[in-house]
Amino acid sequence: MITTTTGTGTCPRCGATPVSLDGALPWCAGCDWNLDAYDADRRPPEFGWSWVDRRTHRLAARLTRQQYADLVGRPLESPGRSLAGALTVGVSVLLLLGVAGLAVAGVWLLFAYPFPNAAVLLGVALIALAVALRPRFGRLDADLEVLTPAEAPELHALIGEVAAAVGAPAPHVVGVDGHINAYATSVGPRRRRVLALGLPLWGALDGPARVALLGHELGHFVNGDLRRGPVTQPALTMLGNAADLFRPRGDTRADGLLVMVGEWLGRLVSWTLSRLLFAGHVVLVATALRESQRAEYLADELAARAGGTAGATRLLDVLLRAESVATVVRNAVRGGHGPAAWRAGTTRSLAGAADRLPLERQLTIREDTSLFASHPPAGLRHRMLVARVPREPAVELTEERAARIDAELARHYERAGRALSWSA
Known part of the structure; x- marks a missing residue:
């Protein structure tokens, strides 16, 4: 139907x-x-x-609608800091101080009393808990193929131009993988900026949509997205990790009534603490993701600034129909064709779905709404772009330049295409 x-x-x-x-x-x-x-x-x-x-x-539907209504009529140029963002930052700071306090208390107990003593065991336990709850700074994905400027000079030059157009810093690392997606993140204690491009997606996009994709992803370095902040990261993970640590595991198999009752009470306390921590985790994540959705709207605005409104909305439609894009790429790869055929097939797929696309966008307003969604529904993102003054591309990607970039990525395209065709 x-x-x-x-x-x-x-x-x-x-x-x-x-x-x-x-x-x-x-x-x-x-x-x-x-x-x-x-x-x-x-x-x-x-x-x-x-x-x-x-x-x-x-509740999520009401919050999502309210956020859209609040943002659609005003500029999105500055991310600012909302109440949700301020709350997330404040809680993260408190959690970081709490973990530091556990570590300090553990070290103090190790040396406060003559050895041996029972305080040493408690000190070791506190240090182990602090280590388990420490903030993680992430690392490069093992599947990411890093491209140096020497290997892909045209791609790096285009990324630099788009970064300048949207007022974002250039990434430290540029890489490609085989997913129909793209992402920007920061990794390590030094927060090295990483831009990852999924080649099935990149190859299926035309020039303006490619520029819009770069503008969107690079925009995450300046749009105030809480998920990428080193200070706010603890609020999104620490309570969840603590809930998992305290979650009871295994069955009670004790000999004797007193031991069995003691273990049962211990499991009850552990389960209650785990549920309370998890409830706090849910509230914090749901709060932080409101701000994350706001950041996505700004990233879309930067995508339109770089690649034009038409390029940004086309990008959203291609992502909305990712399964169709995957089918197009698989069929082209099996026929021995490269990214030029991927783009042509994607264009035909979108044209064939022209009557259906508006309803698909609209239906995402229901089906992509969640307290735990990091992105607003695609339908509202599309509406946000269309409701604003249309933008012309700030960066032009000609067919000749796109072909040179594709030539730089030729062997990576082959590998990504084979992996996608085998995954069917």
Whole structure:
């Protein structure tokens, strides 16, 4: 089923006939009626209790709509700092101080009393806990193939131009992998900036969309995304790690009633503490991801600044139809064709879905809404770009220059294409 009317009357808001896509709950294409509904048949559980999932979806839908309404009518040039961001930073600082306090207390107990003594065991336990809860700074993905400026001068030059256009620093590391995706992150204690380009995606994009992709990813270095901050990272991981540490494991198999009761009470305390820590983790992550979604809107704005509004919206449509892109690339690779065929196939796929695409974008407003979504729904991101003054590309990527970049990446394309074709 592609698009069907529901046959149940008209939209109670505007009187239009509701629509459906692939068996989804019907909604109104004209006014978004019923897009906030919880579609239990099409959503994987988040908490495992349907009544909780239904209510958290309703809350997420309200927050997502409110954020869009707050941002659509004002400039996105400066990320600033919202209440959610300030709260996340404050909690992260407290958690870091707490872990440092555990380590200091553990070291003090090691030397405070003459050895041997029971305090040493407690000191070792506190130090081990501090080590387990320490902030992680990340490392390069093992699948990432790093490209030096000598290996890919044209690609590095283009990245430098786009970085200048969006006011972002150039990445320290540029790499490619075989995913239909791209990402920007910072790794290590020195926070080295990393830009990773998925070659099936890169090869399937035309020039303006490629520039928009670079603008979006490089924009993450200046858009205030909390997920990439060394100070805010503890708020997103530390309580979750602590909850996992205290989670009871295994069954009670003690001999004797007193020992069995003691172990049962210990497991009860451990389970309660683990659940409390996990609840705190959920609240903090949900709060921080509100700010992360705000940062994604700004990254989209920077994508439009670099590659033009048309390039940025085309990029969103290609990502929305990632499964179709994967099919196009697999078929082209099996036929012995390279990225030029990937782009042509993707263009045909988008053209063939022209009538369906607006509904697919709209349906994401329901299906991509979550308290734990790092990105706003693709439909709202597309609307945000279209609602603003159209932008022309700040950086032009001609076909000749794109061909030179593809030549630099030729052997990487072959490897990525083979891996994707074998994964089917």
